[in-house]
Structures are given as structure tokens and as C-alpha cells.
Amino acid sequence: MTTDRPTAPVPDQEDHVDDPQPDRERPVRRATDSEPDHAFGAPPAVRARGVSKTFGSRRSQVTALSEVDLTVAAGEFVALIGPSGCGKSTLMRLIADLEAPTSGSLEVFGKPAARARADQDYGIAFQQAGLLPWRTVAANIALPLELHRAPRAERKQRVAELVELVGLGDFAKSRPDQLSGGMQQRVAIARSLAERPRLLLMDEPFGALDEMTRERMQAELARISLETGAAVVFVTHSIPEAVFLADRVVVMSARPGRITDEIVTGIGRDVVRDEHLREDPAFFSKVTEVREALHAGPVSASGAHER
Amino acid sequence: MLRAAVLGVLGLLAVAGAWEGYKALAPEDGVVVGDNRVLPRTTDLAMPHVWDMLQRLGEPVSSLRGAAPLWQVVADAVLVSLKVAAAGWVAGTAIGLLLALLMARLRLAEWGLLPWIVLSQTVPLIAFAPMVRSWGSRIEIGGWEWPAWMSVALIASYLAFFPVAVGALRGLQSTDRVHTELMHSYDAGWWATMRRVRLPAAVPHLLPALRLGAAGAVVGTVVAEVSIVYPDGIGRMLVTFAGQASGDPEKAWAPIFGAIVLGLVAGGFIALLGLLLRTYRRGEAP
Numbered sequence: 001m002t003t004d005r006p007t008a009p010v011p012d013q014e015d016h017v018d019d020p021q022p023d024r025e026r027p028v029r030r031a032t033d034s035e036p037d038h039a040f041g042a043p044p045a046v047r048a049r050g051v052s053k054t055f056g057s058r059r060s061q062v063t064a065l066s067e068v069d070l071t072v073a074a075g076e077f078v079a080l081i082g083p084s085g086c087g088k089s090t091l092m093r094l095i096a097d098l099e100a101p102t103s104g105s106l107e108v109f110g111k112p113a114a115r116a117r118a119d120q121d122y123g124i125a126f127q128q129a130g131l132l133p134w135r136t137v138a139a140n141i142a143l144p145l146e147l148h149r150a151p152r153a154e155r156k157q158r159v160a161e162l163v164e165l166v167g168l169g170d171f172a173k174s175r176p177d178q179l180s181g182g183m184q185q186r187v188a189i190a191r192s193l194a195e196r197p198r199l200l201l202m203d204e205p206f207g208a209l210d211e212m213t214r215e216r217m218q219a220e221l222a223r224i225s226l227e228t229g230a231a232v233v234f235v236t237h238s239i240p241e242a243v244f245l246a247d248r249v250v251v252m253s254a255r256p257g258r259i260t261d262e263i264v265t266g267i268g269r270d271v272v273r274d275e276h277l278r279e280d281p282a283f284f285s286k287v288t289e290v291r292e293a294l295h296a297g298p299v300s301a302s303g304a305h306e307r
Numbered sequence: 308m309l310r311a312a313v314l315g316v317l318g319l320l321a322v323a324g325a326w327e328g329y330k331a332l333a334p335e336d337g338v339v340v341g342d343n344r345v346l347p348r349t350t351d352l353a354m355p356h357v358w359d360m361l362q363r364l365g366e367p368v369s370s371l372r373g374a375a376p377l378w379q380v381v382a383d384a385v386l387v388s389l390k391v392a393a394a395g396w397v398a399g400t401a402i403g404l405l406l407a408l409l410m411a412r413l414r415l416a417e418w419g420l421l422p423w424i425v426l427s428q429t430v431p432l433i434a435f436a437p438m439v440r441s442w443g444s445r446i447e448i449g450g451w452e453w454p455a456w457m458s459v460a461l462i463a464s465y466l467a468f469f470p471v472a473v474g475a476l477r478g479l480q481s482t483d484r485v486h487t488e489l490m491h492s493y494d495a496g497w498w499a500t501m502r503r504v505r506l507p508a509a510v511p512h513l514l515p516a517l518r519l520g521a522a523g524a525v526v527g528t529v530v531a532e533v534s535i536v537y538p539d540g541i542g543r544m545l546v547t548f549a550g551q552a553s554g555d556p557e558k559a560w561a562p563i564f565g566a567i568v569l570g571l572v573a574g575g576f577i578a579l580l581g582l583l584l585r586t587y588r589r590g591e592a593p
Contacts, residue, residue: 098488118494130485133589134507143503147493177589 043110045199045231046072046095051104053090053257064090066256067104074109074198077225077232077269079246081239081290087257088235089203095233096124096201108199120148122199123192123230127207129184131176137187138163138172144194162190165224182213189221193228200225200232207237215278218244222273239294243286244273251293261293323357330354355557363557364564377558381544381565388528388540388569391456395463396524396573400517402464403471410472411479411505412497421476428469432527436462436534455537462531466523474516478509510587517580521573529566541565 053065065087072078080088093099094106097117108116116122123144131140138159145155163172166186176184185205192200205221206214222245225232236242242249243265251261265286267277277283330349338346347353355363364381367374406424410417439458446453482505490500532542544562552559581588 096492098491117492120494122492124489124492126485126488128483128485130483130489132486132504132507134587144493147490147495147499147503175589 042074043107044071045074045076045109046070046233047105047107047110048091048095049105051091051094051101051106053087053094053099054102063256065094065101066258068257068259070250070259072199072231072233075229075231077234077245077247079234079236079242079249080252081236081242081249081294082252082257083254083294085254085257086252087254088252090257091252092201092203092233092235095199096122120144120195121197122201123195123197124201125185125188125192125203125205127204129176129181129188131184131187131191133176136173136175137168137179140176140187141190141194143191148195158194162193165193165227166190166220180213182209182217185209185217186220189224193224193230196228196230198230200228200230200234202232203235204237205234206241214241219273221245226269239287239290240278243267243283243290244277249286249290251290253294260296263290263293326354326357330356352553352556355560360557360560360564363555364561368558377561381541381561384539384541384544384562385565385569387456388525388532388542389572391459391532391540392463392521392524392528392569392573394457395460395528396467396521398460399464399467399520399524400471403468403516403520404475406468406472407475407479408501410476411501417476424469424472427465432462432466432530433534436531439531440535455535456539458535459528459531459537459540462535463524463527466527467520470516470519470523471513474512474519475509478512478516479505481512482508507587510584514577514581514584514588518574518577521577522570525570525573529569541569 048068048070051065051068051070052063055062055064064085068087068091070078070091080091082088090099094101095108095113097113100113106113109121111119111121132143135143141159141162142155145158150158159172163169166189168183168186168190171179171183176187179187185208189202189205192202206217209217218241225245232245234242234245246265247267247269249263249265250259251263252258253260263286267283267286271277329346333346333349335349337344337348351359364378365376368377368380406420410420436458439461440455443453443455443458443461479501486504486508487500490504495503528540529542529545531537532540533546537543541562545566548559548562
């Protein structure tokens, strides 16, 4: 990834899940029923029931996910957090139908995941921006619209809206290699929003950014998710990031990958995500709560099985 | 641009200077170690002066009345060979690209075809040039006869398709995973992914392959002209004029210059193509 502005390597001061900390005895407080009530009978954005995923041949099998139950309500922001190898990325990839579950049932808006993918019910952003280097910013954002044969005029208008939404109005004609890492990631987020999906899947989209850019991007994503009202499944390594953004933090542990805890942040959608929130004692106490939940599970000794 | 031009001229002058310097300093009979001559003779017969060679280009090709100047005859032959080589390059590139697409589409095709494609290049060109000619001379559809130049172009394409097939396949397989997964998430089909992601991403691999293909087409054309006995091109002229070298040593060098120009034109064309496709070469070292 190229950066056009000099970004001094900022030491990562965040709480990372693989920080060595003594295990503390802590009863697993499991949200008894995270099933949201959908008064109008609208199906939840994601409903996973007993989903398992194993990789590898018969001889050397790795269980990436074991018996995962997860429901994400429409419009809900859910962060998946856990040590390397806990299967949080795998879970997201299953929802995206980039992988198929080995067992269990997985529905996206009440449909099988493959059907939801074909219907373009979700938008996706990865850790790498994954922009096509030969396309301009505008053409990159237009890619999904172009593939699904949106009329030219509509395409143009939508791209203009999105470029403004992510604050890249002056860069519509730039190429990805002329942008910094943070700007590239903003283009990727704009692209994921192009078809107004009701569900956003994000796999550590800010993982490769420096701390300052990262905090700015978090605030922007919070604003965008509020504006679009889409449900978000957000995979992250960072505890403050998860608490800052999410309505609910889903804590996972490795070997086998499973959900060990769920913490409702209690920070309402209407609360402005800004510097004040980061310094709020309530925010700190939630960060502490998530950290304790993470260390309650067996801490992965090595990151041997990423994903 | 100017810098490159100046460097190019300096390079030419350096070669001419080395030629004349060796001619002036080395013994007439060359350098002989035991029975082997390790450095060539410097007689005017073996190494004519640079200016004599250039002067000869301006003189008539033969003593016949009304003979065209030598440079013009050479230029005509270069043009004929260039057309044939271009036809061979286009055909070879098309075949190479189709094979690469087929191999990228089907794993089975790659396993089945790639070894044969590699094997095809181990057959020496000279071996089957006469066969191509004799097959060609038997083809006659209606009033149309297979012309000799098409046999030459066929052999040129045989040398050109190989680097294109291999290079394009490599390029098509070099697509970033994040891009293919993105296209999968868009439910894009094989052709949409090919057109929008895999083909553009293959360009940085494809250009060197096309350059090798062009070089192959030029070499194939010159060699095939000789072995098929196709009289109009530069290849045949190289042999004919070399035969007259004992009486007219400077004349033999003219088609050699012509062949060099032929190669430069082919290389320049590919450079131009690279310029046209520069959007797809972002991220490549300049």
C-alpha cells in the first residue's frame, strides 16, 4: 500500500487481544438470548445456528469454527473480536459466502448465504483496500454498479454521492497509487456502500492503518453506518475499536473457534462517536469488560492458525 | 527523451569507434593462437571501413544501367519482411492469447496443453520449414493459391505464440486474491471477472511476453525466408549479398543493417503498445 502523505509509524498503544495477561477466573456470562424481536416479521440480517467450519484434508483437520450461534438484527452494529485463530474472519467469510460452512445453518436476511450474495444483500471491505489500480477512484466505486448494469446516469450520480460521503470529492479522478492508505480504505468503504446494502461485512478494514488515521476512520464509519442504517459485522483485533463502534461486541476464543461472550456496549446509536466518547468513563468500563471477557477464555498461545 | 536519444547516438558512435579502432590497431591477419584465429582479420575484405559501408548504401545496387540505390533495395526488402513478420506476430499473439485463456479457464487444459506447448519449441525451425513450404504449395482453394509469404508468416507465428501463451497464462494467474474474492462477492461470472480484473491485471506480464514474441517473429521471418527460399525479404538478401562479398565487401553489410532496423522497428512498436497500455501498468517500477 502506498502512502502519499508521510505517516510516521505510530507505536500501537491499543489493547491487543494477545497481550500476555494472566488468565482470570471469570464465569462466562452468556447473553441468554440475543435474538432480537422483529416486530414486523422482518428476518434478521444474519442468523447462524450451530455453524461449524473445518479446513484441511481428512488427515490434518483444523476446526476453525465450532457450533457458532449468532444473530445480527437489521441495522445492528456487531463487532467480532478474539485472538488470532478464533475464526472471526472465517465467520465473516461464511456470511459473505466466500466459504461454505461444514455444518449448521446460516441465513442472511432469511435466505441462504449464497442466495443473499447473488442478490447483493451485503457490501464487503477487507483489510486490504483491494482497489483496481488501473481504475480511478470514481471507477473503482462504480465497479459493482457497472457489473450489475446500473444505468449510466444513475451510476454517475451515486458515485458522486459516495465520493462526497467518504470525503474524497477532490480525488474522484485520482488513481489508487496516488492515495494514502487511509484514503484507499475510504474508497473501499464507498465501494462497499455503492448498492445501498442492508448489511456491511468488514474484515479488519483499519488493521493496516496508523493509529491516528484509524481513529479518524472509526469516527467516519460510525457516522456512515448511522446515515445508511445498514447492519454491520465488523471483525477487529482492537478492543477500543470494537467498543467505540459496536452496539454489541461478540467475544470469540480459539481452538476451536467459538463465541464465548457477548457484551452490549449500551452506547446508543444516537451518541456521537468522537473524542469525548473515547475519554468517557463508561467507555473505559466497557473496554475493561471486553478485555476481561477475552482473557476469561483460554488465551491462544500462538497465532498458528490465522482465520 | 532527449537523454535517451543522445545515449543511443553515443552508443552507435562507440560501436563504430571500436570497429575502426580494432581495424587500425590489430594485425592484418587477426590474432592467431596455435591454429585458431581468435580475433578476425582486419583487411578491407573482412572489415570494411564504416564510412565505406555507409557510402556503398548510396551507390546503385549493381552495375546494371538504371539500378536503384542499394539503400532503397534494402529498405524495400525490410518492408516486405516487416509485413510478413507483423502478420506472423499478430497470428502468433492471437493464438497465444487464446491458448492462455483456455488454460486459465480449464485446469485440465493447462495440464494437457502446457507440456506440448513447451515441447513445440524444442523442434528446430529449419527442420520443418521445407515441410511447411511443400504443404503450402499444395493448398489451392478455388482460384486462390497459398502464397509463399504465408508460409514464412506461419513459421514466424510459431516462434511468436510461445512466449505470449506462457506469459499471458502467468499474468492471468497472478490476479490478487482480494480482487477475485471481491468479484465473487459481486456474483460476477467468469467472463466479467476476466474482462474487468484478470486481463487488465495480466498486462504487466503480457508486455514482456509480447516483446519476446515480436523478437521471435522477426527471427522466424528471417530464418524462414532463407530456408523456404522466399526471394523478396531481407533474409534471402542477406544470403545473396554475402555471396557477392568477395567482389563487393561493403554491399554484404547493407542487409545486415536492414535486419537491425527491422528488429528496432518491432521493438519500437511494442514500446508504443506499452505506452498505450500504461494505465494498466501502475505499480510497476517505471
